Amino acid sequence: MSFQDLIATLTGLWARRGAVVVQPYDMELGAGTMHPETFFRVLGKEPWKVAYVQPSRRPADGRYGENPNRLYKHHQLQLILKPAPEDIQDLYLESLAACGVRAAEHDVRFEEDNWASPMLGAWGVGWQVLLDGLEISQFTYFQQAGGVDLSPVSVEITYGLERLAMYIQDVGNVYDLEWASGVSYGAVRRPDEVQSSRYAFEAADVSGLSRGFDEAVAEGERLLNDGLVIPGYEQCLRASHLFNLLDARGAVSVSDRAGRILAVRRLATLAAARHLESGAA
C-alpha cells in the first residue's frame, strides 16, 4: 500500500463513517490539533466528526533529509469525533485492519500517554498506540482546550502516517517509502527537507522572526477583540510557528520562553472564549 493509498484508505473509511473530510489548513502548523477544525470544534456542545491530513512542521526535528526517521515536516491524519463513540477503540482497530494490519498477528497496545499543549491551553488523557513496539498513533480524550473544560468529550486520533506507512511497507528509511507507484517519498519530499532544515538552522533571520512573533501576538489580540475569531486565531498559529523556528535556532532565551508561550496561550484562550461567546459552537 503506497503512502497516498494509505491516506486515501483512511480518509475514505472515516468519510464512510460520517466524518466530514476537510483539507489541510493553509498555514504552517506544528500539529493537526492546531487546525481550527479541531481547536474550535471540540469546544461547545455541537456534535462533529471531521478527518483531514495535516502536514506538520517541527523545525527542530529537521535533519537535512539525512535521518531515516526524523523530518522537518511529517504528515498526520487527524480525526475528531465528538462525542467520543463508546466503541472508538474497536473502530480504530478496524481502520488498522483496513490498512492491512491484522491485529491477531501483531502486538497492538494502548499505553498511557497523556497529551498537553501549553500553547493551546489544552490537554487530554489517552494512549500512544504501539504496533509491535512502534508508536503509530496518538489517542486522546480531550479534557480542555483554550483553557475551557470540555463536555461532551471529544476523542482525537492522530495517525503518524510516515511511521504507519514504513511499517506497512516494511522499509527502514522514510525516504524509501513508496509515495505513489514507482515514486518514492524522497523524490517527492527530500528537497523540501533539505532546504527547510537549512532555513530553520542557518538562514532564518532571527530578528525578523522575533519581530514577526510580536506583531502576530499584537495583531491577534486586536482581531480577537474585534470579534474576528478565525483571523485572530490564525495569528496565534503564526506566532506558534515563529516560536518553533526561533526555538530551533536556539534563539529563545530562558527568560523569553515562558513569556512567549504564555503570549500564544493568551491568544488561544481568547479565541476559545470569543468563539463560545459568538454562539458558533
Place this chain on the structure above:
Amino acid sequence: MNGEPGNGTAELLVEIGCEEIPAGWLPDLVGGFASHLQDALERERLGPSRVRGLGGPRRLVARAASVAARQPDREETITGPPARIGGGPGAWTRAAAGFARKHGIGPEGLDAALSVVTTPKGEYVAIRRARPGRPASEVLPGILESALRALHFPKAMEWDARISGVVFPFGRPIRWIVFLFGGEVVPFRIDRLHGAPVTASDRSFGHRFRARGDAAPGAAFRVRSLAELESELERRFVCLDPEERARRLEAAIARREAEAGASRATSLPVTELADLVEWPGTVLGRYPESFLALPEEIRHAVLVHHQKYVPLAGAPAFVAATNLPDDPIGAVRRGSERVVLARLEDAQFFLDEDRRLPLAARRDRLAGVSFHRRLGAFDAKADRLEQLAKRIAPAVGADPAAAAEAAGLAKCDLVTGLVGEFASLQGVTGGLLLRDEGAPESVWRAVYDHYRPGGLDGDLPRTPEGVAVSLADSADSLAGLTLAGESASGGGDPFGLRRAAFSVIRLLADAPGVRLTPHRVLDLALEGYGEFGGPERSEAGNRLRAFFRDRLLHALSRGGRPQEARAVLAGRVLSLRVDDAHRRIEALAAARDGDDLAALAAAATRVRRILPPPPRDLPAVAPDRFSEPAEAALHAALGATRRQVEAAFAASEYPEGIAALARLRPAVDRFFDDVLVMVEDERVRRNRLALLAGLDGLFAEVGDLRELAGRAPGARPG
C-alpha cells in the same frame, strides 16, 4: 456453589471492564477497589467478608466469597422529648403523645411503644422498634457506587458519565460491568450524556484479538462466578491474577534468557511489565553486534526507558514483553528489532556528535539552560557547585581539586544531544564523555554518579568526589530554590525539594567517611548565593532548616521509631551528624524493650514539670543540705552515671551509655518516693531543684526522654 441469594450467603462478583488502565496505577486500583468494597459491605452490615482484588489493564475485578443475602434485623431507638417533660409509663404527657403521633403511634399504643431511656445527655422518652434488614440486592448497587467513587486516580478523566445523576469521573472510560450476586445480575447503571448507558450484566470479554478453541476473539461470554470468569478468561488469553501474570512473565523471560544464553542486565520491575498486558508473552529480539560498542548505559536507556524491553547483559539482544501467546508470523519480533535499531542508530548519532566537542567547552552554553526563573541559568549553578564541592570535599574524604573540577563540569551534559534525547542519561552522559576524553577516574566517576542517590534508598556515588558533587548539587538546589520562594506542599513538589533533601540525608547518613552536620551543609549552600534574597534571606534560611528538619525526622523515624527520633533530635536536629543520630536512635530503640527507660521517661517528664523554666539560676548542689538518704543516694548515683554516660557517648558507644543511664532508675524512683521537692524551706527546696536540674542535664545528653513517655508503639509497618 454460588449459594442461595434468598437466605444465608452468596458470592459477590464485580468486574469493571475499562479501556486500557495505565500500568503504574493498577496495583493501587486493584487493591483499592477490593478494600473499598469490603468497607462498604461492612458498613452496610453485609460482611464481614474478605474481598479479593484481581485485574489487568482492561478490568478491575473484586470478589467476596460469602456476602449475606440480607442485612440482619436490628432494633432502632428514636429518642423524643426529655423524660422530665414527657412523663413516664402510665403517665405520658402531651409532649410524649405528640412525639408518638409523629412516628405513627396513636394514644392507645403509648404504653406499648414508649419507654424512658438513659443517654449520656440524660433521660429521654424513646420509641424502640425493630428495623428489618434489607435484602442485599437492594443495598449492593449503592455499595458498588461508593466503592467506585472512592477509587483514587493519579489523573482522573471526564467521560460524560453520571451515576444517580451525579458526575462520575474515572481513570479511563468503563465499557462493561459484570455485577453478580449468587450468579444473578444486580441492577447497576452508569448513564452517559450521549449514547447508551453502561449497564451491569453477566457478560464479560476476553483478549481483544485471540481466543482458544470455540471461543471467538473479542466476543462477549456469560459468567456466573469468579471460578467461571477465571477459567473462561484463561481460554481467551486473559490472566486475571496480577501475581500469577508476573510469575508467568518472569518464567517466560527466564526461558528467553536460556535461549539467548545471557541473563538480564538490570532488574526491571517485572510486575509493572506484567500489568501492561493481559497475557504475558515474550519475544527475543536482537540488534547488530556492532552496537555493543555503545556504552551499556546508553543501550539500556534505549531499551528500558523508551521501549520497556529487558536488556540482556553482554549480548546484542533483549526480551520484549508482549500481550500475545505467540508471534505467529514473527512480526512482533521484527517490529521490536526495527524500533530498537532506529533508536540505537539515533543514540550512536548523538554520541558521535557529542564527542566532537570536549565537555568542558560546553560550559558556556549552560547560560542558555534555565535552572530557575529567579536563580538564573546552569552556568551560574556550575560556578556555585565548583566552590561548594571544593569546600565540602575535605569533610567527605574527597580530593578538593578533583571534586571542584567534576562539579564545574557536572551539568555540561545538559547541552548534549544524548541528554536531549534520553533525559534519564543526565550525569551518566557527562561521565562517559569525560572518560572518553581521558579525564581522571576521580573526575569522570564523580560526574557520572552525581545524580545518585536520588532519594533515601538509592545507590550511593561510588567515590568521595562523587559524594561531594552530589551533596553540593542537592544542597545548592535546596538552598537556592528556598531562597527563590519555592516550597514543597501537599502532593506538589515541582522542583523536587523533598527528593533533594532525602538525597542529602542519605549521603550524610550512609556515605563512608562523611563528617558533616546538616547544619553545616545547608549553611555552606546558602553562602553560595551571596546576598541573594536580600532582606528575606534569614527568613528563607529558617524555612530551609525547618523543611529539612521535617524531612530528617521523617527519614530517621523509618522503621517505626518516631518517638526515639524525636527524643534524640530534640533541640539539636541539624547539629548532630546524621549517621550519629541514626546510631543513637538505634540504641534508644533497642533499650526500650526493658521497663527502665519508660520509668526514666516518666521521671524526665516529672522533672521538667517541677523545674522552673530556664534561666533557672540555681545554686550548685550542696550535699550538706541533704536531709533525706534518697537525696544523697541520687546525688552519688548521678555523678557516677554521668561519668559513664559521657565516656560511652564520647566513644560513640551509645548502647553502653544508655544502659548506664537505665541503671539510674532505682535511685530516681527512690528519690521521688521518699522526697518532697517543693518544701517551704527555700534553701532545701532550691538545693533539691539543683539536684533535679543535674538529672535533667544528664537526660539531655541522651535526648528528650519525655518523647518516650507512654508505651512504645506496636511494631507498625513502615
